[in-house]
Every structure is written in C-alpha cells, then in structure tokens.
Amino acid sequence: MSKAITELAVIIKNGGNTNAENNTADTNAFAGFYVGTVEAAPPEIKVRLSPEIILYNDNLIISAAVLKEYEREFEIFDAEIQFTDSDCGQTNVAGQYPHSHTIESLNVDSSTLKAKGKLKWTDELKKGDKVILVPAQNENLYILIEKAVEL
Known part of the structure; x- marks a missing residue:
C-alpha cells in the first residue's frame, strides 16, 4: 500500500485532524x-x-x-473478445452471376483487440x-x- 493511501486513511480515521498525536485542533479537519x-x-x-x-x-x-x-476518451488494448451469433443474415454478391449466401452462424475469437473511442453519458x-x-x-x-x- 502506498504511503499516501496510508496517510489518507489516518487522516480520515482522526476526523481530518493531521495533528491527532499532539491533540491540537486542525482548522482543515475533514468533516466527512x-x-x-x-x-x-x-x-x-x-x-x-x-x-x-x-x-x-x-x-x-x-x-x-x-x-x-x-465525454471521456478510452483506449482498449490487449483485450480478448469472443462472441457467437446465429441467423446472421446473408451476403449479396454482384457481378455477372449475382447471388446470395445465407450466414447461419458467426464465431469471432480474437486474442488481440485494440480500440479507441469516446464514451458519452446520456443520463x-x-x-x-x-x-x-x-x-x-x-x-x-x-x-x-x-x-x-x-x-
């Protein structure tokens, strides 16, 4: 535990009085x-x-x-993502012989995900x-x- 966290805990325990050992009043006492x-x-x-x-x-x-x-900016790195979906729709291929393929399932398993973006609070x-x-x-x-x- 860092020294600063320990000092903060002592100040809170002593009601904000940084001079608790001297029994002197501290005008900057933490009131809670x-x-x-x-x-x-x-x-x-x-x-x-x-x-x-x-x-x-x-x-x-x-x-x-x-x-x-x-708004806050965020960055994700070295994260893992896994998801599976079914009945995912279809692909359409254009060209001389246009046709479509049904996607019955989609599995994504990535060991490295990197992303940057912004989050916006709406509430x-x-x-x-x-x-x-x-x-x-x-x-x-x-x-x-x-x-x-x-x-």
Whole structure:
C-alpha cells in the first residue's frame, strides 16, 4: 500500500485532524461525506442537504462525470473478445452471376483487440436523486462527487 493511501486513511480515521498525536485542533479537519437530495436538475441545480439547507450553483462544484453529455476518451488494448451469433443474415454478391449466401452462424475469437473511442453519458441528475457531497475547507462550498444509490 502506498504511503499516501496510508496517510489518507489516518487522516480520515482522526476526523481530518493531521495533528491527532499532539491533540491540537486542525482548522482543515475533514468533516466527512454528506448525502444530499437533488431538488432541481442542472443547469440550475438545487441540492437539499438538510430540511433547512439547500445548496445552489454558487455553493457547488460538480463532478463532470454526473453531467449529461459528459465525454471521456478510452483506449482498449490487449483485450480478448469472443462472441457467437446465429441467423446472421446473408451476403449479396454482384457481378455477372449475382447471388446470395445465407450466414447461419458467426464465431469471432480474437486474442488481440485494440480500440479507441469516446464514451458519452446520456443520463443526468434528476429531482429525487441522492448525491454524495464533500464539504470544502470553508464549508460554504460543497463538491458533488457522484450520484448515490441504495441497494
């Protein structure tokens, strides 16, 4: 485990207090995560943090990954792909003697797959969604990091 991960775990365990061994208060203490409820979807987002507190655009920094139309580039390499399909249609051959062939089955088994492309998110936050929030140091600003679900 990396030293940074261990240090982060200690900070979270100590409630954000990086000086826990000295018993001194840390003004940058991590207050923990919050769960809010979306009251209005972006672009004029409102998130209810408690019965009395509603966060608006000027109180939020929103992760791009929860926004509609968000795009990420991807690359796949050294992957394997296997699939089988049946009743795949037919091929048509043109020329002096046009004819067709029925494709009864198709098997693809590749040990090397390479691909590049973009993924676009098409869903978006909507009223009633639960979201995970992290307070910034000044606590007037919250970072909306992800949509939350209950199982």
